[in-house]
Amino acid sequence: MSSVKLPVEKFRLGMLLGDTRYRSTTVQVIAFIIFVSVVFWLVDNTVKNLALLGKDVDFSYLWMRAGYDINQRLIPYTNDSTHGRAALVGILNTLLVAFIGCIIATIIGVFVGILRLSKNWIVAKLMSVYIEGFRNIPILLWIVMIFALLTEFTPAPRAFKGADPEASMIFFQSTAVTNRGAYFPSPVWGDGSVYLILIFILSLAAMFLFRRYAKNLQEETGKNLPKFWISLAIFFIPSILFYFILGGPVSLEYPYLKGFNFKDGIYVRNSFIALTLALSLYTSAFIGEIVRSGILAISKGQTEAASSLGLRPSRIMNLIILPQALRVIVPPMISNYLNLTKNSSLAIAVGYMDVRGTLGGITLNQTGRELESMLLLMGFYLCVSLCVSAIINYFNRSFQIKGL
Amino acid sequence: MSNISFVREKEIPQSPPPITESNAIRWVRQNLFSGWLNSLLTILSVYFIYVCLRDFIPWAYGGIWTANSIRECLDINPDVACFSVIGARWRQLLFGFYPTEEYWRPILTFVLLFISIAPVLIPRFARFFWFSLIYPGIAVWLLWGGSIWPVFSIYLAISLTGLVFFLAKNKFKLSSGFSFTAAILFFFLYFIFIAGPFIALFKYILPINLVLIESLQFGGFLLSMIVGFSGIAASFPIGILLALGRQSDLPLVKMICVGFIEFIRGVPLITLLFVASVLLNYFLPPGTSFDIIIRVIIMVTIFSAAYMAEVIRGGLAALPVGQHEASAALGLSYWQSQRLIIMPQALKISIPGIVNTFIGLFKDTTLVSIISLLDPVGLASLIRADQKWNGIYWELYVAIGLMFFICCFGMSQYSQYLERKLKTDNS
Numbered sequence: 001m002s003s004v005k006l007p008v009e010k011f012r013l014g015m016l017l018g019d020t021r022y023r024s025t026t027v028q029v030i031a032f033i034i035f036v037s038v039v040f041w042l043v044d045n046t047v048k049n050l051a052l053l054g055k056d057v058d059f060s061y062l063w064m065r066a067g068y069d070i071n072q073r074l075i076p077y078t079n080d081s082t083h084g085r086a087a088l089v090g091i092l093n094t095l096l097v098a099f100i101g102c103i104i105a106t107i108i109g110v111f112v113g114i115l116r117l118s119k120n121w122i123v124a125k126l127m128s129v130y131i132e133g134f135r136n137i138p139i140l141l142w143i144v145m146i147f148a149l150l151t152e153f154t155p156a157p158r159a160f161k162g163a164d165p166e167a168s169m170i171f172f173q174s175t176a177v178t179n180r181g182a183y184f185p186s187p188v189w190g191d192g193s194v195y196l197i198l199i200f201i202l203s204l205a206a207m208f209l210f211r212r213y214a215k216n217l218q219e220e221t222g223k224n225l226p227k228f229w230i231s232l233a234i235f236f237i238p239s240i241l242f243y244f245i246l247g248g249p250v251s252l253e254y255p256y257l258k259g260f261n262f263k264d265g266i267y268v269r270n271s272f273i274a275l276t277l278a279l280s281l282y283t284s285a286f287i288g289e290i291v292r293s294g295i296l297a298i299s300k301g302q303t304e305a306a307s308s309l310g311l312r313p314s315r316i317m318n319l320i321i322l323p324q325a326l327r328v329i330v331p332p333m334i335s336n337y338l339n340l341t342k343n344s345s346l347a348i349a350v351g352y353m354d355v356r357g358t359l360g361g362i363t364l365n366q367t368g369r370e371l372e373s374m375l376l377l378m379g380f381y382l383c384v385s386l387c388v389s390a391i392i393n394y395f396n397r398s399f400q401i402k403g404l
Numbered sequence: 405m406s407n408i409s410f411v412r413e414k415e416i417p418q419s420p421p422p423i424t425e426s427n428a429i430r431w432v433r434q435n436l437f438s439g440w441l442n443s444l445l446t447i448l449s450v451y452f453i454y455v456c457l458r459d460f461i462p463w464a465y466g467g468i469w470t471a472n473s474i475r476e477c478l479d480i481n482p483d484v485a486c487f488s489v490i491g492a493r494w495r496q497l498l499f500g501f502y503p504t505e506e507y508w509r510p511i512l513t514f515v516l517l518f519i520s521i522a523p524v525l526i527p528r529f530a531r532f533f534w535f536s537l538i539y540p541g542i543a544v545w546l547l548w549g550g551s552i553w554p555v556f557s558i559y560l561a562i563s564l565t566g567l568v569f570f571l572a573k574n575k576f577k578l579s580s581g582f583s584f585t586a587a588i589l590f591f592f593l594y595f596i597f598i599a600g601p602f603i604a605l606f607k608y609i610l611p612i613n614l615v616l617i618e619s620l621q622f623g624g625f626l627l628s629m630i631v632g633f634s635g636i637a638a639s640f641p642i643g644i645l646l647a648l649g650r651q652s653d654l655p656l657v658k659m660i661c662v663g664f665i666e667f668i669r670g671v672p673l674i675t676l677l678f679v680a681s682v683l684l685n686y687f688l689p690p691g692t693s694f695d696i697i698i699r700v701i702i703m704v705t706i707f708s709a710a711y712m713a714e715v716i717r718g719g720l721a722a723l724p725v726g727q728h729e730a731s732a733a734l735g736l737s738y739w740q741s742q743r744l745i746i747m748p749q750a751l752k753i754s755i756p757g758i759v760n761t762f763i764g765l766f767k768d769t770t771l772v773s774i775i776s777l778l779d780p781v782g783l784a785s786l787i788r789a790d791q792k793w794n795g796i797y798w799e800l801y802v803a804i805g806l807m808f809f810i811c812c813f814g815m816s817q818y819s820q821y822l823e824r825k826l827k828t829d830n831s
Contacts, residue, residue: 028656035660042687049686120442121435122449136812137805138767140774140781145805148797342672348774360678370682378671385670 046371059376061367062087068362070353072269083363090358091380097276097354098341104280105340106333109287116292127288134285139343142282147274147350154179157261176255176262181269183255183262192249196242203238207231271352275344283340287333294329295321327399334392338385345381355380467799473792489793490803496787497803500623500778506549506615510626513546517633525818540637547622547630549614553606557599565591619697623778625807630697631779632766635704639765640758642705643712648742650713651720661713668710673768676703681775700772708765715761719754720746752826759819763812770808780804 050056062084069079074092077085116127134142157178176183214225243250255265298321306320307313347354348361356377364373423429436446467485471477477486490497499510520539523532541555568590572583622630649661668676680699685692723746731741751758773782784800787793 024654028654031654031657031660045689046686048690052690115445118442118445119435119438120445120449123445126449126453132813132816133809136763136767136809136816138770138781138808140770141801141805141808144781144784145797145801148801152797345672345674346771346774348674356672356674360675364682371686374675374679374683378675381672381675382667382670386666389666 050371055368055371057372058369059372061363061369061372064367066363066366068366070358072272072353083359083367086363087355087359087376090353090355093352094341094344094347094354094356097272097279097344097347097352098337101276101279101283101340101344102337104276105283105287105336108280108284110291112284112288113291113295116288117295131285131288134282135289139278139282140346140349143275143278143346143349146278146281147270150270150274151179156180157257160257160262176257176265178262179270180261181267182273184266184268185252185254186264186266188251188253190249190251192246196239196246196249199242200239203234206238207234210234269352271347271350274350275347275352279340279343282343283336286336286339290329290332290336291325294325297328298324330395330399331392334388334395338388341384342381464802474794474796475792485799485802486796487799487803489787489796489799493783493787493793496783497624497780497800499626500783501621502617502623502626503615503621506617509546509549509614513543514629516542516546540634545614547617548619549616551603551607552612552614553603556606557603560602561591561594561599564594619695622697624780624783627697627772627777627779628766628769631701631704631769631772634701635708635765635769636762638701638705639707639709639712639761642709643716643761644747646709646713647716647720650717665710665713668707669714673704673707674771674774676707677771677775679703696777700775700777704765704768707768708761711761711764712758715754715757716750718757719750719752722753723749755819755823755826759815763815766812766815767808780807 063082065079066081066083066086067079068086070077070086070089072093073089074096075085075089077089112127112130115123116131118124118127154177157176157180160176160178175185211227211231214227214230218224253264255262255267257263302320302324303316306316311319344354345356348357351357353361359373359380360377364370367373420426424433437443463483463485466481466483467487468477468480469487469491471480471486471488472492474486474489477488495504495507499507502510516539519532520536523529523536538559541559545552545555565587569583569587572578572586573580578586646661646665649657650665652658652661677700680703681696684699688694727745727749728741731745736744770779770781773779773785776782778786781804784804787800788796
């Protein structure tokens, strides 16, 4: 009766690296130690440096008087307002540029992407030139170039003066494009405009209800209503009708020349126009490529199968290609929106006061609170991008091909 | 057979296709005027091109190259381009305020750059890869000047450390972990005890010096190239490591990598550059201050490394899991399988993304003008501030834009060539 003696494995130090049972723990412990010590080193240095400079970390400056003016603002702000409010004005300005920029970029980008696939040789080439041109030249250069274009080639306000002016207003004498910016007519909300808005919202709701009804009808009976035209009618007719019934409660106030400048109307500065235009043109080139590759990613068999089912080319695009292409297109498109938002921090090149210009610019310089201001600034951009990432992830989950 | 009245015995010559189906006209019909919408688009495009070129061609073609100031230009002909500014200031646009008599140094560095990237780009020269490895030190020495011995001592440190590792492993039969530790220990000991005396000694025996150039004298495309190429070279390996870390099974490593990548990708580069210019001094031991260009390079590098990591992660995710399993079944270690099986395929898939990141990085070098370094865009405003050239916009922008376009377009064309060359499947 002999028992097999199992070799008792002694723990050796080398096993920490050589043995796969321990190695992952060792590596992680080492990584953790390095990480913690680097963080500690940085924090320790910061504390020492702050002590050396006699500074502390204090956010109370946000509630102190800012003392500087911001020339473009969406909420009331004077130089007596606080730094916090200045930051808020900047945040809203950033979001405004980002929002309008994204819309314009999407519209142009989708057009460019589809037209680049056109069978028309000259259109396709023109779109290639557009895309390559915008993608291969830095965004900063585009911003300053478009700003120079707007300030150099547009007339000064006084050119509109006199009986026989050198420049004239466009769109039925309603809009003036000058070297200081553009003046648009502004709406004046008269009596009864509340009802008009109410009617408009109701017709919007009616349109959605109708579309749902039409979809259900088609799925149950196969009957196909002219969805597009009816919803267009629901969208416009009640509002226009009530506009006249209520006696035109909303009117436009046109900008007019007074002295050496325009008065009234909505004044949009060149810096805003240049920034928005440059960002959206630049981003639209990227979106165009995304749309093109998204459409190309749908195999040709899909188109052929759809046309053998007897669908017309426009319906093939709407019902077969685009729904599938969107799955490929949307995630990178959203990350391009994010890039646009981040690139809007270049506003400083044309003097547009975005959040980097207020919180990370004048406030930082005036109060000398670099650390706090930069932390808040980065925090803001991080928040935006993390929110958008969450949206992308949600989209990816809900649009994944089920059962694959 | 008699009821057939006529049988042609010779083949008639083929008649040419109808005139509307002949090459040029058919091409025009099919590609430009195949329907009313297409015809409309064609006409609109042609009109658009005409409008663009109508003003641009005479403006650019008739451009004045010989004037001494914008006033002279306007006197000669106010309607054409005043390219004289480029003639007068091209040195600045290319080199910034680098001393004129030292121009051979950046030019030599640039030529050597091509020699050093040849082994990477062209497989035939791959055996000269050692030059690519020693190039960065040479470039730094050539551009900034000073004594050659500090650079040399770093090379010496690295090669001696390698030697220590090799000896410990093969001669004294230590395990790789211990050899590695020994090598690292030697590396630090070298810098604490040997480097200083070594540099001092050789500076005394054999002084090889170049004129020292201040970082603030760098500018123009030289600056863009320095920041761009060092960023590209450094962000690639860091990006690979970050991507591997993010895909790793070790939760802690993964967490650190994800946090780093998401943080960097979440903030604009311009805030990072501001951190480099105003905040970095807070994070370093009191009293240290180092070169602004190096700070910018560090920030640009970690910025594009985070983007690179995501691109490479996409390539890694696209690989079938069978590749990992097969390499594990062959008994390859983690690093072996990454090096021989996984990475070559993942990198091939992600070439377009990688090159896009490179192009983005190169374009982003213009942002340094916002922290008042004089890259071409910054120089453009500086040149405009000169009274002689006050009021010039387009000539400078066109020139700068063209330079960037050539570089970036070249890179993207190379990436397409590379994709075609490395394509192994038949799809």
